Structures are given as C-alpha cells and as structure tokens.
Amino acid sequence: xxxxxxxxxxxxxxxxxxxxxxxxxxxxxxxxxxxxxxxxxxxxxxxxxxxxxxxxxxxxxxxxxxxxxxxxxxxxxxxxxxxxxxxxxxxxxxxxxxxxxxxxxxxxxxxxxxxxxxxxxxxxxxxxxxxxxxxxxxxxxxxxxxxxxxxxxxxxxxxxxxxxxxxxxxxxxx
Numbered sequence: 617x618x619x620x621x622x623x624x625x626x627x628x629x630x631x632x633x634x635x636x637x638x639x640x641x642x643x644x645x646x647x648x649x650x651x652x653x654x655x656x657x658x659x660x661x662x663x664x665x666x667x668x669x670x671x672x673x674x675x676x677x678x679x680x681x682x683x684x685x686x687x688x689x690x691x692x693x694x695x696x697x698x699x700x701x702x703x704x705x706x707x708x709x710x711x712x713x714x715x716x717x718x719x720x721x722x723x724x725x726x727x728x729x730x731x732x733x734x735x736x737x738x739x740x741x742x743x744x745x746x747x748x749x750x751x752x753x754x755x756x757x758x759x760x761x762x763x764x765x766x767x768x769x770x771x772x773x774x775x776x777x778x779x780x781x782x783x784x785x786x787x788x789x790x
Contacts, residue, residue, distance in 0.1 A: 630657050
C-alpha cells in the first residue's frame with residue numbers, strides 16, 4: 617500500500633479517498649495521525665440530492681507536532697527567553713475576538729505563572745505554523761508547556777467558542 621502512503625487517491629464506486637500526512641517532519645519521524653479527504657462519487661452525490669440531509673461540517677482538531685527553539689536549535693526540549701520559537705502543527709492560526717484567544721507559556725511548577733505572548737511578538741501566524749518570541753520574563757530553569765487558544769477554523773468562519781490546545785511536553789527555559 618505504498619501508493620496510499622505517498623498521498624495517492626483510491627477511487628471506489630461511492631467515493632474517492634485521498635490520504636495525506638500534513639506537515640513537514642524530520643527524517644525517521646512520522647506523525648501519529650494521517651488525514652483522509654473523502655469526496656463523494658457522482659453516483660453518490662445524485663443519491664444525496666434526493667434524500668434530505670443535514671450538512672454537518674466537522675471541526676478539524678488542533679494539534680502541535682513539535683516546538684523548535686531556534687537559538688538552541690533543539691526540538692521539544694528548550695525555550696530561550698526572548699528567543700524565537702517555531703511551533704508546527706494543525707489549525708493553530710490565532711484568530712478571533714474572544715479575550716482568551718492567544719498563545720502563552722505556562723509554568724509546570726506553578727500553573728498560576730502564565731507568560732502570555734503579546735500580539736506584537738507573533739512573527740508568523742499560519743494554520744500549520746506559529747513563530748513567536750518567547751517572553752523574556754520566564755524564569756531560567758523553569759519547566760513550561762505551550763498553549764494556544766483560537767477561534768480559527770479552516771472553513772473560513774470563526775468558531776463561536778474558542779478552543780485550546782496545550783502541548784504537554786515540558787520545555788526547559790534557558
């Protein structure tokens with residue numbers, strides 16, 4: 617089934633199935649999740665027109681695949697105070713008017729110690745990549761996790777309620 621893993625399409629009578637693995641990965645590292653895009657065949661689309669269906673669009677899950685500290689060139693390990701941090705994943709774009717929307721580092725030792733990332737320190741804001749400047753106020757040696765909250769959806773409209781994703785891998789502040 618190598619042809620499926622390389623992103624080819626399988627055409628069956630009722631639908632066309634396209635498999636893909638989003639993102640860019642280091643050698644010998646593969647994501648835990650693949651994406652499948654299902655397109656109804658012409659025959660199935662005709663049948664669907666005759667049956668009253670309620671259109672429900674699923675919200676694709678947010679995820680962070682890895683966090684790279686640019687200065688130390690480490691991945692899922694360190695974060696340099698005042699340095700550039702690259703976050704790669706899916707549906708990460710920061711968008712929305714809710715007050716909780718944004719990105720932050722949170723101390724593992726003291727969950728009340730939150731280090732928000734101001735909008736001015738958001739360098740890249742794309743669905744599959746964020747690039748931020750880490751807050752210089754973080755404490756050296758402190759273990760932190762990264763959280764992003766957004767109302768973004770790939771459908772182009774904002775979600776009514778924000779959603780968050782916390783990358784649970786501890787990063788050490790240097």
